[in-house]
Amino acid sequence: MTAWTTTPITPDLVRGALDLVPTERGLLPQRLPARARAQVPDEQTAMAVAQPSGVRLVVRTAATQLELDVVRTTNSYAGAPPRPDGVYDAVVDGVLVERATAPGGDVLEIDMVTGARALRRGPVGTVRFRHLPPGEKHLEVWLPHTEITTLVALRADAPVSAAPEGAGPGGASxxxxxxxxxxxxxxxxxxxxxxxxxxxxxxxxxxxxxxxxxxxxxxxxxxxxxxxxxxxxxxxxxxxxxxxxxxxxxxxxxxxxxxxxxxxxxxxxxxxxxxxxxxxxxxxxxxxxxxxxxxxxxxxxxxxxxxxxxxxxxxxxxxxxxxxxxxxxxxxxxxxxxxxxxxxxxxxxxxxxxxxxxxxxxxxxxxxxxxxxxxxxxxxxxxxxxxxxxxxx
Missing domain, CATH: 3.40.50.1110 (SGNH hydrolase)
Known part of the structure; x- marks a missing residue:
């Protein structure tokens, strides 16, 4: 049986976000600061700012398995086919090694003609990476660029620590x-x-x-x-x-x-x-x-x-x-x-x-x-x- 180590999700683990907003279910990455978001005049911009394009968890770990609990918000467009699930990328020392998706989550129903929107709440889902390479590594978990993502919990089969600020694969800033x-x-x-x-x-x-x-x-x-x-x-x-x-x-x-x-x-x-x-x-x-x-x-x-x-x-x-x-x-x-x-x-x-x-x-x-x-x-x-x-x- 896998022995899991839970690591609190703190700002030093997250790159690419300008703010991490505490919510009732976890931390919500935002790509504009609070003062800017207060001036956003429309729902389209607010949604885009909350979708974490370029946002990733960046850690040092020897783990070969990692789980991330999230609440995703997907978009459903009236009259259009379902959109594919957002993808989570695991990048090890600069190389994409595994992809995963998350179940559950909220669904935002959008009528692109009238602009009407309705939100259906859903459960927390778990993203699972099961085949990370062995040994100490620089691991980046890139969040879906098309899904608002609330970060709930992080577990791995080995300790996880924040990578040095600004460091990439190899440790150089x-x-x-x-x-x-x-x-x-x-x-x-x-x-x-x-x-x-x-x-x-x-x-x-x-x-x-x-x-x-x-x-x-x-x-x-x-x-x-x-x-x-x-x-x-x-x-x-x-x-x-x-x-x-x-x-x-x-x-x-x-x-x-x-x-x-x-x-x-x-x-x-x-x-x-x-x-x-x-x-x-x-x-x-x-x-x-x-x-x-x-x-x-x-x-x-x-x-x-x-x-x-x-x-x-x-x-x-x-x-x-x-x-x-x-x-x-x-x-x-x-x-x-x-x-x-x-x-x-x-x-x-x-x-x-x-x-x-x-x-x-x-x-x-x-x-x-x-x-x-x-x-x-x-x-x-x-x-x-x-x-x-x-x-x-």
Missing amino acids: RPVWVHHGSSISHGSGADSPSTTWPALAAALGGVELVNLGFGGSALLDPFTARALRDVPADLVSLKVGINVVNGDVMRRRAFGPALHGFLDTVREGHPEVPLVVVTALACPVHEDVPGPSAPVVDDGGVRFVATGDPADVPAGRLSLRATREVVTEVVRARQAEDPHLHLLDGLELYGPADAEEHPLPDALHPDAATHRLVAERFARWAFSAGAPFSAAR
Whole structure:
């Protein structure tokens, strides 16, 4: 019979979260601090912030078996097929060795047409890893990027202790990379939490990831800018454009000043940190057609269409092509006084030819293979010798 050792889940075991909120059932990781969350104006952003993309338990242990009790919150969309269960990745010394899922949990029922939501409560579930390699190791348990996850209890068949702060496989301290973006940065379409494009790029670059990619919510919100300003960071990147278009939340007149203000706030906390601004990846439905996007739900799942009128673009309504023009203008104007500011054209990560070869399955979000493609291209652009992020490594 296995002799289990229970380890209290404390903040020093958790990386990638900006807050751990005590609840009646356990600790809820949040990716914005309390002050920012108090200013979140909508349920979509609140849900995205609570989904723990990039959040993981990081420990030292000789355990070969580990159990994690959790309460997950899954989403059910009216009229659409059930979504696959969220995945927990066990990464040992930098290598993915095992995946697992959790039973039970709460279900959030969402009507994407009306926006109506209802929560059904469910029981605590247990994630089980049974085949971890023997010997002392650096173990990361990545939480599902698509499921809100409350951490309840941690057990293993050997003692578990927190890994040194910032240490990666091998024990060396690694630079902290903070990234902010939209649902693609959040991980929509990725196979698992350690294979979103930011997670893969962080592994290739040998850095510690803090992922502030929020599905549907990369909208240049001041509360997000302040969170980026205040979080410790050696490297910062921002990917902006798509949510401003598919939410139809700004016109050209407001977008440029809003980006300036966002960058001003980030620079208050990180005046000389390498800062990369990434324009939008290719998205054929919105290249020349403004938002808002609208979901179409059928037996095949959910796909999105652009509902704006291209004739409105000359008057200031934003297409994706227009956002790239504005972002480029803003960054170029600032670079004369900010030698650590860099611009990356998102079409270098995923461009029109890629959209032909690797089309977006729902017209907005990439598949798992495209996450890997984007990660490899970003890592090569950012982390290679002499590249914008190379010096911090």
